[in-house]
Amino acid sequence: MTGATERPARQPSMSDVARTAGVSAQTVSRTLRDSPNVNPETRKRVLAAVEQLGYRFNHAARVLSSGRSHTIGLVLLQSGGYYSRSAVTAGVEAAAGEAGYAVSIATIARLDTGLMERSLSKLADQGVEGIVIAVPLISVTQKMEDITRDIPTVTLDGSRTASALVLGIDQKEAGRIATRHLLDLGHRQVWHVSGPDEWIEARQRRQGWQECLAAAGIQAPPPLEGDWSPDSGYRQGQVLAMIPDVTAVFAASDEMAFGVIRALREGGRSVPADVSIVSVDDIELAAYCTPPLTTVRQDFYRSGAAAVALLLRQADAGETLVTASLSVRASTAPPRSR
């Protein structure tokens, strides 16, 4: 028979705990939130009841009644550099976790305004209290503006909306450092394999390269555009291999540099004896390939963490949080004297 005492196997709630501990639900709530005014004796009873029933609180209910979700949204691009994506994610997650925030991710398959809008909406619907955008905003739509106005947002690549904070990684400086290094070795010209033009990071690195050459009185050759992938580096490397004068190349990412090196080798050029290469990122593998890459180090993990700190108002927007530095290894050398 269908007795009155029948119980569905549902999660115990706060009032179940309260009943078991012989107190009110309110007291349970206070105990679990470490409210000051709870008798140690009572607290012990409550905690025992929690343990006994295997109680765990209901996030949704808490969010609804407190109006705080304690969640941060992270927007990532599915393609475009496995390394940086992982590192940023790890940094965001670590910093958020430390501050008691959960992270909800939204990946977009490709750079597309519609997809971007949908991702932001999805996060907004989830009630995230802050958003970290780790993909470039090519064009900013009204809807995107609306959402980023309502919810604190940090962009990690230098693109900006009216109200999003921008975390200052000085990409131009990275381009300058790389180019400068090659010029200092004695090279008279530096070619560039850039990232896709939609990426502000790519544009800034290219700008740094151009400015550095200009400062040295050198007319920059046309940049060769890749898409961050090793394969795109390979294809542009094949182009470079056909140009006899090339002695120095600045690749906008380590992964592309791998491709460039392979193409140059296959084209009969030795690295670094014939051609020197510098890139940006300093992924873990950079030190272990042949030759070990000279590259400009960027701390993605740290910038992810810094983004969260910014969101949570634990840091100021102005701060230059992440800097670039050169790791000199074996893919660069002075030009061969003729």
Place this chain on the structure above:
Amino acid sequence: MTGATERPARQPSMSDVARTAGVSAQTVSRTLRDSPNVNPETRKRVLAAVEQLGYRFNHAARVLSSGRSHTIGLVLLQSGGYYSRSAVTAGVEAAAGEAGYAVSIATIARLDTGLMERSLSKLADQGVEGIVIAVPLISVTQKMEDITRDIPTVTLDGSRTASALVLGIDQKEAGRIATRHLLDLGHRQVWHVSGPDEWIEARQRRQGWQECLAAAGIQAPPPLEGDWSPDSGYRQGQVLAMIPDVTAVFAASDEMAFGVIRALREGGRSVPADVSIVSVDDIELAAYCTPPLTTVRQDFYRSGAAAVALLLRQADAGETLVTASLSVRASTAPPRSR
């Protein structure tokens, strides 16, 4: 003065929309969930009101009242292979997104039972409807059992709890394929740089290697243990470089293979002329290093997506969802005839 019409700038709710559209909140709810019984005329009015007020629904309220969170939790390890982590994340996110689920991530800094418990608790508290565990479960505690009993869980590395589903990536097979390839080329012995022993994946790959050698009547040399990092591969490679007999090495990951190759080179051995190397993963860079790596491909993206499908009961547990296949490139060759 403090008029009665004063309005806090809070998000509009369903009843606000209802009022504007001149219908009940229930009708708004039905409209937004595409319930069949709504007059097209009414629907239009409701949608107009939604648009006008910039209404977006409250996830927490929906979760609370419907009892469904439409969220999947993903547990990742912070270290241990950037590539596989990203790829799994992307796969999980894509599959989840397609099914209308959000993804909440929990990263653990290192393999530690306490951290693992905390991550699972965090996800459970958030009311996730399923969990994908992409890190090895070294030892399974009672608490972990409890949570995975309540919430559908898929583990991606072959470790198991009493109730978690296991997605069958045949790591043993990967080890066998790699070893077989080297033996087929004529090598009489194959050394192994393995992953950390805590990882079931590492153990399985090692087992495949051992079995394959045993089947060929070869006594396996002691495996050299790394931690997946290129650096650990480098250190074990230095050991290998001191052993004159070594002609073939099976590295448990591409990243370690990079390190092994570097060490062997520095030790005066040429790859593949003196020593052949096969590894596992087929990361994007594998094709572009020097020499291009021969490696066993594993589709992490697909396995992430498959894990979600399993969770959502759109696939059966038995299915062998992800297979391994060999990508033969230039890091392997027949042994030098003496």
Place this chain on the structure above:
DNA sequence: AGAGCCTATGTTATCGATGCCATATGTAAC
């Protein structure tokens, strides 16, 4: 024409925790 059944819509209770206010002690101050 009335039974029976769809369709479109409204009403009310409910999910689980918290905010706010009320209340009951204890206890220090005048």
Place this chain on the structure above:
DNA sequence: GTTACATATGGCATCGATAACATAGGCTCT
């Protein structure tokens, strides 16, 4: 010995959406 204030606890409304039930027309069928 009141007043006054801190400590410990309970009661009730509330957050925003949905489930379950209720109702009011309009239609079909016998």
